[in-house]
Amino acid sequence: MNSWYFSHLVLIQSTFISFLLALSIQVPLRAGVFSFAGVGSYAIGAYAAAILTIRAQVAPVLAIGAGILVAAVAGWLLALLVARLSGLYLGMATISFALFLGVLATNGGELTGGATGLYGAISTLTTTHVVVVSVLVALLLAASERGAYGRRVDAVREDPHLAVSLGIDVTRVRRRVFVVSGALGACAGGMNSLLRTTVSPETVGFHLVVTALTMIIVGGALSWAGAAIGAVVFTWLPSVLQFVGEWQLVVYGVVVAAAAVWVPGGLLGLVQDRWHRWQVRRRRIPAEGATAPVADVPADAEQQLAALGGPAAEARP
Amino acid sequence: MAQDVLNALTLGSLYLLFALGMSLAWGTIGILNFAHGSIFVFAAFSAHLLVQEVSLPLPAVLAVGVLVGAVLSLLVQVLAFEPIQRRATDHRKAEMQILVGGIGIAIIPLAVAQYATRSVPFGYSASSFRVSTWDWGFARVSNVQLVTLVAAFGLAGVIGWWLRAARPGLALRAIGVDAEVASMMGVDRRRLALLTMAVAGGLAGLAGVLLTYYLGSIAPETGDAFLLKAFAAIILGGVGSIAGVVLGAMVLAGIETLVLVTTSGTWAPAIAFGVIFVMLLVRPNGLLGRQEVRRT
Numbered sequence: 270m271n272s273w274y275f276s277h278l279v280l281i282q283s284t285f286i287s288f289l290l291a292l293s294i295q296v297p298l299r300a301g302v303f304s305f306a307g308v309g310s311y312a313i314g315a316y317a318a319a320i321l322t323i324r325a326q327v328a329p330v331l332a333i334g335a336g337i338l339v340a341a342v343a344g345w346l347l348a349l350l351v352a353r354l355s356g357l358y359l360g361m362a363t364i365s366f367a368l369f370l371g372v373l374a375t376n377g378g379e380l381t382g383g384a385t386g387l388y389g390a391i392s393t394l395t396t397t398h399v400v401v402v403s404v405l406v407a408l409l410l411a412a413s414e415r416g417a418y419g420r421r422v423d424a425v426r427e428d429p430h431l432a433v434s435l436g437i438d439v440t441r442v443r444r445r446v447f448v449v450s451g452a453l454g455a456c457a458g459g460m461n462s463l464l465r466t467t468v469s470p471e472t473v474g475f476h477l478v479v480t481a482l483t484m485i486i487v488g489g490a491l492s493w494a495g496a497a498i499g500a501v502v503f504t505w506l507p508s509v510l511q512f513v514g515e516w517q518l519v520v521y522g523v524v525v526a527a528a529a530v531w532v533p534g535g536l537l538g539l540v541q542d543r544w545h546r547w548q549v550r551r552r553r554i555p556a557e558g559a560t561a562p563v564a565d566v567p568a569d570a571e572q573q574l575a576a577l578g579g580p581a582a583e584a585r586p
Numbered sequence: 587m588a589q590d591v592l593n594a595l596t597l598g599s600l601y602l603l604f605a606l607g608m609s610l611a612w613g614t615i616g617i618l619n620f621a622h623g624s625i626f627v628f629a630a631f632s633a634h635l636l637v638q639e640v641s642l643p644l645p646a647v648l649a650v651g652v653l654v655g656a657v658l659s660l661l662v663q664v665l666a667f668e669p670i671q672r673r674a675t676d677h678r679k680a681e682m683q684i685l686v687g688g689i690g691i692a693i694i695p696l697a698v699a700q701y702a703t704r705s706v707p708f709g710y711s712a713s714s715f716r717v718s719t720w721d722w723g724f725a726r727v728s729n730v731q732l733v734t735l736v737a738a739f740g741l742a743g744v745i746g747w748w749l750r751a752a753r754p755g756l757a758l759r760a761i762g763v764d765a766e767v768a769s770m771m772g773v774d775r776r777r778l779a780l781l782t783m784a785v786a787g788g789l790a791g792l793a794g795v796l797l798t799y800y801l802g803s804i805a806p807e808t809g810d811a812f813l814l815k816a817f818a819a820i821i822l823g824g825v826g827s828i829a830g831v832v833l834g835a836m837v838l839a840g841i842e843t844l845v846l847v848t849t850s851g852t853w854a855p856a857i858a859f860g861v862i863f864v865m866l867l868v869r870p871n872g873l874l875g876r877q878e879v880r881r882t
Binding site for chain 2: 356
């Protein structure tokens with residue numbers, strides 16, 4: 270067990286970091302906001318943590334915390350800017366925001382280390398910290414998916430117009446979602462650059478958008494648990510797929526495409542669907558055996574209706 | 587100066603060929619195909635494989651590119667996008683599933699090309715067509731540049747005319763306005779969608795082959811960069827507007843060339859992203875796009 274743990278430490282760490290990154294896109298998606306700003310926040314968090322750790326040698330809590338703060342503010346400002354957009358247009362605007370940050374990092378000169386990036390961000394952050402933060406985040410999100418607040422977010426996703434007429438402040442929910450997504454992305458990015466001790470512009474590219482999105486789609490977009498399933502599947506898939514060797518990427522593509530076409534609810538949706546059906550069947554089986562009181566069926570409904578003064582059979586079309 | 591303008595026009599023509607089909611599909615049948623870049627690369631790559639075996643002239647290589655592009659695009663439409671549109675309960679969910687499905691499918695041909703080439707750039711050095719350059723005094727022009735310019739502007743003109751004047755073009759535009767009303771008026775949506783996707787794929791294949799001739803060789807990863815640039819061109823001009831795509835592609839190529847010439851060039855990739863972001867904030871319908879009518 271112990272040797273297994275140490276030989277797979279990098280994979281275990283990246284599972285939790287991918288989980289947080291996936292959440293930064295799942296949280297907006299749950300509220301019906303198609304935003305990839307979380308990937309941009311990942312860049313903000315990664316660079317903020319690396320810069321603060323290398324230049325000021327601050328504690329990891331402060332370095333990551335500062336990144337989270339900056340990214341949350343950036344998310345709020347972005348939400349104000351893109352308030353008019355929705356759907357694919359919002360997706361495109363936020364993708365270009367995220368990729369623009371990547372180019373900005375390449376051109377940052379001394380501060381961001383240019384195209385080579387920064388290295389030597391050595392800190393006291395351990396895997397335990399990452400796990401604790403992830404569990405905490407998962408608990409908070411699980412709580413937010415229950416009760417009145419969870420239903421309100423559901424309403425915003427399913428029908429924003431209806432939600433407004435029910436008295437839900439849709440704009441505020443959307444803005445909040447951007448802030449939370451920024452914080453989550455920055456947390457993932459900061460922890461990643463401190464664990465790996467390096468960060469470079471290549472970390473933030475189109476591929477990161479694709480990775481985060483595929484995790485959520487395959488896992489399930491409507492709950493934090495879907496992001497968790499997706500993170501586990503896509504972090505461990507390459508080591509499981511070693512037997513297909515060079516064709517790993519092809520299998521990966523087929524999995525994503527098949528999930529998008531046939532299982533739009535993701536693995537989580539599939540499991541929930543099965544569970545729901547099983548529950549329904551379990552409830553129905555004892556009812557068949559029991560002798561339920563059967564109401565008297567009127568011998569002739571037509572006559573009764575006529576007695577009540579209803580329309581006669583001839584009058585009906 | 588004249589040379590820079592000519593280079594910008596050639597680059598713009600390549601963007602135009604690539605973006606034309608995407609814009610057409612997005613503006614009419616509502617499909618934003620993320621596998622477009624992958625189709626583009628794979629068509630160029632298939633032509634490369636064939637040229638390695640048989641020394642073909644330029645028209646044959648172009649035909650192979652167009653054919654492979656069209657077939658791939660049709661396959662994507664039939665195997666992925668049609669089932670999604672058939673099953674999806676509402677429009678927004680279908681849009682997103684199509685986006686994700688496209689991203690997933692895009693990985694497959696790209697992975698095959700990367701595996702076969704080991705990510706080394708490939709070209710058409712075995713082709714019987716030779717790139718030659720003429721010196722016109724103020725600028726140097728290659729025969730590939732001329733073919734690209736004629737193909738891009740000619741095809742954009744033909745498609746623009748077809749959409750405006752021909753009956754099927756009218757039907758296609760009707761789908762773009764309201765798909766359900768269009769099918770009530772007797773428009774065969776499925777057939778027109780297949781036609782649009784085939785044309786889009788063929789144009790992508792053409793762009794792929796021409797780009798490979800123009801640059802000498804391309805790497806399989808070129809598709810992603812082109813995809814994002816095509817978005818910028820489409821959004822700049824306005825989704826679904828043919829004149830808009832022409833304008834968008836040329837303006838984008840012009841700005842990029844200007845930045846490349848006047849600065850060290852490290853900012854060049856940011857232009858497309860900046861254009862997308864600013865346009866969506868200031869004028870989401872693009873420079874020449876029609877005003878969207880929302881009734882909800």
